[in-house]
Amino acid sequence: MTYASAVDRLFALASELAGPPRKYRLEEMRQLCEALGHPERRFASVLIAGTNGKGSTAALLASILTAAGYRTGLYTSPHLEQVNERIRISNTSGILEPIPDEPFSDAFAKVEAAAVTLQHNGLLPAPPSFFEAVTATAFVAFAQARIDVAVLEVGMGGRLDATNVVDPLLSVITDISLDHMEYLGATIDAIAREKAGILRPNGILVTLPQHPSANHVLGEVAMSLNARGVNAAAYIPYLNPTHTGPRNHYTLNVLDESVDVDLPLAGSHQQRNLALAIAAAVELRNQYSYKITAAEIARGIRATQWPARLERIQHDTHADILIDVAHNPAGAWALRSALSHFDPPPPSMTLVFSCLRDKALGEMAQILFPAFDRVVLTTVPSPRAVSLEDLRAAATAAQIQAVEASHPEQALDLALELTPHTGLVVIAGSVYLAGALRKKAMRA
Numbered sequence: 001m002t003y004a005s006a007v008d009r010l011f012a013l014a015s016e017l018a019g020p021p022r023k024y025r026l027e028e029m030r031q032l033c034e035a036l037g038h039p040e041r042r043f044a045s046v047l048i049a050g051t052n053g054k055g056s057t058a059a060l061l062a063s064i065l066t067a068a069g070y071r072t073g074l075y076t077s078p079h080l081e082q083v084n085e086r087i088r089i090s091n092t093s094g095i096l097e098p099i100p101d102e103p104f105s106d107a108f109a110k111v112e113a114a115a116v117t118l119q120h121n122g123l124l125p126a127p128p129s130f131f132e133a134v135t136a137t138a139f140v141a142f143a144q145a146r147i148d149v150a151v152l153e154v155g156m157g158g159r160l161d162a163t164n165v166v167d168p169l170l171s172v173i174t175d176i177s178l179d180h181m182e183y184l185g186a187t188i189d190a191i192a193r194e195k196a197g198i199l200r201p202n203g204i205l206v207t208l209p210q211h212p213s214a215n216h217v218l219g220e221v222a223m224s225l226n227a228r229g230v231n232a233a234a235y236i237p238y239l240n241p242t243h244t245g246p247r248n249h250y251t252l253n254v255l256d257e258s259v260d261v262d263l264p265l266a267g268s269h270q271q272r273n274l275a276l277a278i279a280a281a282v283e284l285r286n287q288y289s290y291k292i293t294a295a296e297i298a299r300g301i302r303a304t305q306w307p308a309r310l311e312r313i314q315h316d317t318h319a320d321i322l323i324d325v326a327h328n329p330a331g332a333w334a335l336r337s338a339l340s341h342f343d344p345p346p347p348s349m350t351l352v353f354s355c356l357r358d359k360a361l362g363e364m365a366q367i368l369f370p371a372f373d374r375v376v377l378t379t380v381p382s383p384r385a386v387s388l389e390d391l392r393a394a395a396t397a398a399q400i401q402a403v404e405a406s407h408p409e410q411a412l413d414l415a416l417e418l419t420p421h422t423g424l425v426v427i428a429g430s431v432y433l434a435g436a437l438r439k440k441a442m443r444a
Helices: 003-011 026-035 054-067 101-120 130-145 188-198 212-224 269-288 294-303 329-340 361-371 388-397 408-418 431-443
Strands: 044-049 072-075 087-090 096-098 149-153 170-173 204-207 228-231 242-244 247-254 257-263 311-313 320-323 349-353 374-377 424-428
Touching (some): 003 101, 044 054, 044 188, 054 087, 054 096, 054 149, 054 170, 054 269, 087 130, 101 130, 130 149, 188 212, 204 269, 212 228, 228 269, 247 269, 257 269, 269 294, 269 329, 311 431, 320 431, 349 361, 349 408, 349 431, 361 388, 374 388, 374 408, 408 431, 424 431
Parallel strands (some): 044 149, 044 170, 072 149, 170 204, 349 374, 349 424
Antiparallel strands (some): 072 087, 242 247, 311 320
């Protein structure tokens, strides 16, 4: 099977978020893993759930483990440009790279064959979903690569997520806010309870103080399971950090040593994600004898690559372009806060915006649109894309006179045309929008 055919067959599978909600049961994912020889049991794992920051936290922890010399797998979602970006494995040079096309297609072929056999025998009521198939593909690829440890970002929720078939060494939960409410519940309490589904009896929960309702639920579930809670707050800087360009730069005490933190991910919210990653690394060292030093933690932080998170692309002939995957109100506030701390502030800013129809469009528009001198609305390449009509209505409700473009690339061209060369063009609102425009922004 070629990579192109594997991708075509994969995208032909049903999406969890397209159409009416499907009832998921972990038993079906467990059956698929059993048919594959339980690849998920052939490596240690860390599960990371939450609403915002789980991908950044996962990337940071995986980079730290790689710097410590462990062959590390990183599984994240969604992808920006190519589906195999979701599955990364550290190479001999200590770099986390997307799995090459051939190993990806080989692993997927095994998953597809196992699923077809299970359906034929009446053990699966339907083909696996897109996310279930990619997750199983990651498990197979990680097992074949003989990795030491996998850092797994939960896709949505936690309790019924396909990644939750592993037996994690640690369960990490990042900040929780309202998102995917039609699937996870309409309150912070309900969503937190779904996220807490990744905890294990007598396990370890790494988290941070956050919304009181989330704190209450996480504490309640942890106590019921006799899980030990680890507060990562010790690794958040208490003094204002300095900034070297877009990076967070400050000093922390880690493993009784002073560590110079040079974090390439911009925005103060990334300090919380990093705190969780450091706390998780320390727990792996202290509880499971992972050989991780303070110097390796610092080196892993510096080496972290996680594109489209306040990623600024500088240009000489026109305005700089900043790409961010903010796709819900919490992400929108984080983006707006980061922009307010730019020094010097851009003299003029243009927003290129779109999102999916199941997102809180009206709230994001109220948060972001007034912060810009002009807004360009467009659609994203997804069957779940919000319509230009709905975008226009959201701009009107936010009392913003926006302009429109029918395609993302046209929207970016228009934004660059309208923005002074000393200004800043910001692309935000959807991972799909960031993925559609990142290559063009790099070469613009």
